[in-house]
Amino acid sequence: MHVVVTYESRTGNTEKAAHLVAAGLHEAGVTVSTFPVDAPDYGALATADAVVVGTWCGGLFFFGQHPGGAGKIAGELPDLWDKATFAFVTYAHNPGKAADKLGEVLEAMGSVNLGVGTIHRNKLEDDAAAFVDSILREFAAT
Numbered sequence: 611m612h613v614v615v616t617y618e619s620r621t622g623n624t625e626k627a628a629h630l631v632a633a634g635l636h637e638a639g640v641t642v643s644t645f646p647v648d649a650p651d652y653g654a655l656a657t658a659d660a661v662v663v664g665t666w667c668g669g670l671f672f673f674g675q676h677p678g679g680a681g682k683i684a685g686e687l688p689d690l691w692d693k694a695t696f697a698f699v700t701y702a703h704n705p706g707k708a709a710d711k712l713g714e715v716l717e718a719m720g721s722v723n724l725g726v727g728t729i730h731r732n733k734l735e736d737d738a739a740a741f742v743d744s745i746l747r748e749f750a751a752t
């Protein structure tokens with residue numbers, strides 16, 4: 611199993627979360643490639659069994675939440691023809707439906723989005739571990 615973890619991060623929280631997710635998957639025996647969306651490893655993307663994409667939650671904190679890096683993700687990553695994807699956002703107070711919206715962005719790029727996660731910026735370790743568990747459960751079920 612080979613999984614790409616790619617991210618768009620402004621202030622570093624999503625980057626840290628992405629590396630925690632990658633480390634958790636690696637501990638479970640998954641081969642992982644990790645890079646920011648603006649420096650894609652096309653070879654890894656082509657051969658990956660699944661792609662995990664993370665960004666930050668933008669919005670007005672209690673409404674209008676959206677995946678902050680969606681434009682950059684759609685602009686920088688190649689089309690994800692039939693790839694399995696998982697989407698996550700990091701957030702400060704309330705992510706709303708930002709992670710679901712990121713999943714929709716990935717599906718618009720051609721993927722089949724299998725799951726979403728939200729990772730609080732002050733609980734990166736715990737929330738990343740829960741997201742990894744949800745990914746591993748999905749792998750076990752398919």
Ligand SMILES: Cc1cc2nc3c(=O)[nH]c(=O)nc-3n(C[C@H](O)[C@H](O)[C@H](O)COP(=O)(O)O)c2cc1C
Pocket residue numbers: 618619620621622623624625665666667668669670671672673674675700701702703704705731
């Ligand atoms: C312009 C802006 C809008 C934000 N809006 C929200 C929001 O609506 N809800 C929320 O929970 N966090 C919001 N945040 C907080 C970020 O999502 C959070 O700090 C995130 O972890 C930043 O990720 P990064 O360090 O990878 O850039 C916002 C941050 C910025 C800069």
